[in-house]
Amino acid sequence: MKYLFTLIIAILGGFLARLYMLRRDYRQYPSYPQGWAIHLFLGFIGGSIGAIIVPALLEGEYSAVSFLLLAASQFREVRNVERQTLSAMESTEMVKRGTAYIEGIARVFEARNYLAIWVALSVAVTSELLVGLGWWRTAVCGVVGVLLTVVLVRLMQGDKISDIATVELTDFRFEGALVVVGETVMMNVGLPDARKVYEERGLAAIIRPNGPNAKATLANLGQMQAIAHDVSSMIGVYMDVGEQEFIPMVRRNPSVGSLHVLMVASEKDEVAFLEAIRRVPVLEGAIRKPLTSAAGKLVD
Amino acid sequence: MDKQILAVCAMDKTKVGGGAPIFYAADQDELSEIAMMISRVFGAAVHDLHNGVLIIVKH
Numbered sequence: 001m002k003y004l005f006t007l008i009i010a011i012l013g014g015f016l017a018r019l020y021m022l023r024r025d026y027r028q029y030p031s032y033p034q035g036w037a038i039h040l041f042l043g044f045i046g047g048s049i050g051a052i053i054v055p056a057l058l059e060g061e062y063s064a065v066s067f068l069l070l071a072a073s074q075f076r077e078v079r080n081v082e083r084q085t086l087s088a089m090e091s092t093e094m095v096k097r098g099t100a101y102i103e104g105i106a107r108v109f110e111a112r113n114y115l116a117i118w119v120a121l122s123v124a125v126t127s128e129l130l131v132g133l134g135w136w137r138t139a140v141c142g143v144v145g146v147l148l149t150v151v152l153v154r155l156m157q158g159d160k161i162s163d164i165a166t167v168e169l170t171d172f173r174f175e176g177a178l179v180v181v182g183e184t185v186m187m188n189v190g191l192p193d194a195r196k197v198y199e200e201r202g203l204a205a206i207i208r209p210n211g212p213n214a215k216a217t218l219a220n221l222g223q224m225q226a227i228a229h230d231v232s233s234m235i236g237v238y239m240d241v242g243e244q245e246f247i248p249m250v251r252r253n254p255s256v257g258s259l260h261v262l263m264v265a266s267e268k269d270e271v272a273f274l275e276a277i278r279r280v281p282v283l284e285g286a287i288r289k290p291l292t293s294a295a296g297k298l299v300d
Numbered sequence: 301m302d303k304q305i306l307a308v309c310a311m312d313k314t315k316v317g318g319g320a321p322i323f324y325a326a327d328q329d330e331l332s333e334i335a336m337m338i339s340r341v342f343g344a345a346v347h348d349l350h351n352g353v354l355i356i357v358k359h
Contacts, residue, residue: 176348176350177347177348177350188347188348189346189347189348190335190345190346190347190348190354190355191332191335191336191339191346192332193332193336194346241343242339242340242342242343242344243340243343244339244343244344244345244359245345245346
């Protein structure tokens with residue numbers, strides 16, 4: 001077993017990289033502990049694939065390498081499973097995630113397994129290059145694994161709303177039954193009692209895009225739904241099942257491209273409300289860059 | 301069709317008609333009350349047409 005050291009350290013590298021990429025934040029997704037068990041095991045499989053490729057290549061076992069690459073393609077299934085799980089749970093959410101957000105999450109989970117494979121592969125290559133170095137080999141492999149993991153995670157991190165727009169608190173008013181923010185009609189609240197709740201506890205914010213690219217990104221319906229969902233899950237929403245008049249609203253002002261958010265939070269905390277909006281991730285599938293096109297530049 | 305009018309609540313009989321169930325109220329308070337009752341049964345939203353008519357819409 002002359003490759004035993006390489007295999008163990010590379011598999012460990014891939015596994016630990018996947019562990020580092022699992023976050024326990026407000027979303028609680030993947031859920032703990034079952035969801036974690038699933039993803040850690042997939043990380044172990046990914047690490048094994050990345051680790052075994054190097055000895056297989058060195059031994060000239062090209063058919064083994066082909067099979068390993070074939071196995072790596074199975075990680076596509078991760079995306080399908082995540083999508084199905086999240087879609088199945090969508091009916092239990094008070095405020096829906098929306099299909100765009102679900103797609104984004106599913107894509108991230110697939111990609112993280114590939115990152116685990118990359119880390120394991122790099123550690124295995126390093127280990128084989130430094131065969132004669134004794135204990136230094138372990139240290140250098142560790143450094144390479146940690147560096148690559150940190151760099152890859154940093155590169156994969158997307159923007160937040162605060163990176164593409166400014167978020168400010170704003171006022172709303174009732175014109176008859178219509179709730180109006182600025183000049184945008186948010187919704188029609190027919191019941192006087194519900195209007196009273198809005199007047200007492202309602203919060204409104206305006207999201208002003210930083211440029212034409214941000215404006216096009218914020219215009220995405222999936223992004224708007226993601227803002228409503230994430231803000232509700234961070235600061236809580238004041239509603240019961242079936243109380244549709246208290247569903248958080250995100251509407252767009254077509255003349256300037258800004259978004260207006262109106263909600264009744266479980267606690268009326270303006271600072272927390274603004275912070276929650278700023279921390280909503282920009283969905284990868286929502287990003288548009290009209291400024292990279294000739295026509296887009298002309299419009300600007 | 302993802303949106304549907306489930307019921308119409310009105311005070312003035314000349315303002316309403318058609319296929320959806322119609323509930324008449326004597327005054328503004330009763331109008332709001334029956335609209336709230338029906339909307340809670342269906343988990344639907346109440347919208348005001350600003351002419352004394354409330355509609356209950358399933359979104």
